Amino acid sequence: MVQSFDRSQGRVGVAAAAAPASEATFTGNRGLQIEEPLIFELGQSGRCGVDLPEPPKVKDRLNGLRRTGEIGLPGLSEPQVVQHYTRLSQKNYAIDMGVYSLGSCTMKHNPRLNEKVARLPGIGDLHPLQPVSTVQGALEVIDSLAHWLKTLTGMPAVAMSPAAGAHGEMCGMMAVAAALEAKGERGQRKVVLAPESAHGTNPATAAALGFTVKPIPANERGRVDLLALKAALGPANGSEVAAIMLTNPNTCGLFENDIIEIAQAVHAAGAYFYCDGANFNAIVGRVRPGDLGVDCMHINLHKTFSTPHGGGGPGAGPVVLSAALASHAPYPWIVRDGEGWRIAEEGREIAGTPIGRLKAFHGQMGMFTRALAYIMSHGADGLRQASADAVLSANYVMASLKDVMSPAFDGPCMHEALFDDSFLKDTGVSTLDFAKAMIDEGYHPMTMYFPLVVHGALLIEPTESQAKEDLDLFIAALRSLAERAKGGQSADAFKAAPRFAPRRRLDETLAARKPVLRWRPSNRPPEDDPLKQAAE
Amino acid sequence: MSTVKYSNEHEWIRVEGDIGTIGITQYAQEQLGDVVFVELPQAGRKVAKGEACAVVESVKAASDIYAPVSGEVTEANAALGDAPGDVNAEPTGRGWFFKLRLADKSELDGLMDEAAYAGFVKALA
Numbered sequence: 338m339v340q341s342f343d344r345s346q347g348r349v350g351v352a353a354a355a356a357p358a359s360e361a362t363f364t365g366n367r368g369l370q371i372e373e374p375l376i377f378e379l380g381q382s383g384r385c386g387v388d389l390p391e392p393p394k395v396k397d398r399l400n401g402l403r404r405t406g407e408i409g410l411p412g413l414s415e416p417q418v419v420q421h422y423t424r425l426s427q428k429n430y431a432i433d434m435g436v437y438s439l440g441s442c443t444m445k446h447n448p449r450l451n452e453k454v455a456r457l458p459g460i461g462d463l464h465p466l467q468p469v470s471t472v473q474g475a476l477e478v479i480d481s482l483a484h485w486l487k488t489l490t491g492m493p494a495v496a497m498s499p500a501a502g503a504h505g506e507m508c509g510m511m512a513v514a515a516a517l518e519a520k521g522e523r524g525q526r527k528v529v530l531a532p533e534s535a536h537g538t539n540p541a542t543a544a545a546l547g548f549t550v551k552p553i554p555a556n557e558r559g560r561v562d563l564l565a566l567k568a569a570l571g572p573a574n575g576s577e578v579a580a581i582m583l584t585n586p587n588t589c590g591l592f593e594n595d596i597i598e599i600a601q602a603v604h605a606a607g608a609y610f611y612c613d614g615a616n617f618n619a620i621v622g623r624v625r626p627g628d629l630g631v632d633c634m635h636i637n638l639h640k641t642f643s644t645p646h647g648g649g650g651p652g653a654g655p656v657v658l659s660a661a662l663a664s665h666a667p668y669p670w671i672v673r674d675g676e677g678w679r680i681a682e683e684g685r686e687i688a689g690t691p692i693g694r695l696k697a698f699h700g701q702m703g704m705f706t707r708a709l710a711y712i713m714s715h716g717a718d719g720l721r722q723a724s725a726d727a728v729l730s731a732n733y734v735m736a737s738l739k740d741v742m743s744p745a746f747d748g749p750c751m752h753e754a755l756f757d758d759s760f761l762k763d764t765g766v767s768t769l770d771f772a773k774a775m776i777d778e779g780y781h782p783m784t785m786y787f788p789l790v791v792h793g794a795l796l797i798e799p800t801e802s803q804a805k806e807d808l809d810l811f812i813a814a815l816r817s818l819a820e821r822a823k824g825g826q827s828a829d830a831f832k833a834a835p836r837f838a839p840r841r842r843l844d845e846t847l848a849a850r851k852p853v854l855r856w857r858p859s860n861r862p863p864e865d866d867p868l869k870q871a872a873e
Numbered sequence: 874m875s876t877v878k879y880s881n882e883h884e885w886i887r888v889e890g891d892i893g894t895i896g897i898t899q900y901a902q903e904q905l906g907d908v909v910f911v912e913l914p915q916a917g918r919k920v921a922k923g924e925a926c927a928v929v930e931s932v933k934a935a936s937d938i939y940a941p942v943s944g945e946v947t948e949a950n951a952a953l954g955d956a957p958g959d960v961n962a963e964p965t966g967r968g969w970f971f972k973l974r975l976a977d978k979s980e981l982d983g984l985m986d987e988a989a990y991a992g993f994v995k996a997l998a
Contacts, residue, residue: 786933846907850910850957
């Protein structure tokens, strides 16, 4: 029997959390919405999914250090384990379930062809320490992807090894620092400029490398204020600025129209232009960042090139570099001489002043394969269409909602539609309430309260993956919510959302103030229980 | 006799003698929502006017707190470590952030008085 289950009362403390007492069920379940305890709360000691043979008799060399207490693993049968994890998986909202409009994240479809290719034995069963002669095809895959990334960005070099977007930022800014060092300007140029709407990782990267971050305000059109930028850059001689870190399209979903003038001003001041490639999905096949004057840019393969997000696999954040920074690229590189491929490593065949090695081995092979499969199955024309469709979808959402919600900026957007909370003014409903109500409608909420420059921001990025009829239903749901909020429906109904989720509104404040990071058995003394302490 | 002044970054400073106590305004705490963490400067740290010297983190966002005037930090409100909610409950009272010894009292002239700040906030709404 499950430990936390009491035959007379149902599952203790759970039913009340999910539903009003009058609607509580004996099990705490609601239809097929199954309550799921932690695996450590399931099972019994002594139970095991497999029969293990008696261990062989060996001479004990532990000298009294043999463990005598229990190790505390849950004891479950195989079907219990399968059912537990299957039920958990069904609690997840995923891109494979519906519209996932999380702005700035590019939650696009991950084609199944990618997965098929990544699982080919010649790819999936590789080991990075295999002799190079046995992995020639894999090296060609890396080099082919590198070629595509350089071609699509119009940049002469790419570092493939960074493990994710923020790691790529680190790589690019380390290359900037190395270039300044080589020119003897590292001591003079200590400032990195970042727009107020920047991703938080940009200032974090700069600060981690010892730069001082200076924010650049946005103008009333949501773009970088060019005059403020030029003032911050200072004179060409004696400028303290090392680089600008800029996202284009920016986090307001807008193309930085002055981008070329920005790049020219940055270069005229002797600084470098780091472009955050998080929003590259909006311009692939249409704009080459190299043509805009970008010196380095990371590419989130999990956004633009459809490799899995988060738990679906490791990240990959290749960084393209301009001629000015290429000689500082980290090793290793893939090189071809004669008929074969080689891995250029530290200590040999390295020209320039590389920043070193950022990661064990050569990068995320599984992600490279998926990204290359995506690129080659789309082709250049398909990539152009994908970015156009992503922008069209976002503009369709914006145009369909602009009479009931409030776009933060006038005019067409790029890949994401940004709204502020002025349409909720005087309704008593906040952006957070609105987002929670979307859960009841069966949608993962959009990104909210980001970018910070827009009050109560709601940032919707539909991506190119959704069919028009699915977008129409999503839009209709949002229209209905907006009309209910403005039409005098009691704000309490919004404050009570989500009503149909497994859990109601969670106490995010308590969770942030007193995070409970480790589960402990429920039979421990209450004075030792962080959950109980946190509740006090 | 104390004077209270306000910065356009929504910090207040209450000056008594050459010591200024600094916190964030009622408007700022409303905009931030529930404060969950505050990072404060160490006593003895010298800060320049406009320098980011503390961080306030809420359920919505993390924001820098800028020194409204230059000086040397004399004390930080250690109680906020266990009770960040004080910033919401009493932003101008128990929720103060840190105190500093003013380097140049004339810098106060560049800040807003209560009426000017009220007008500044009204214009933002």
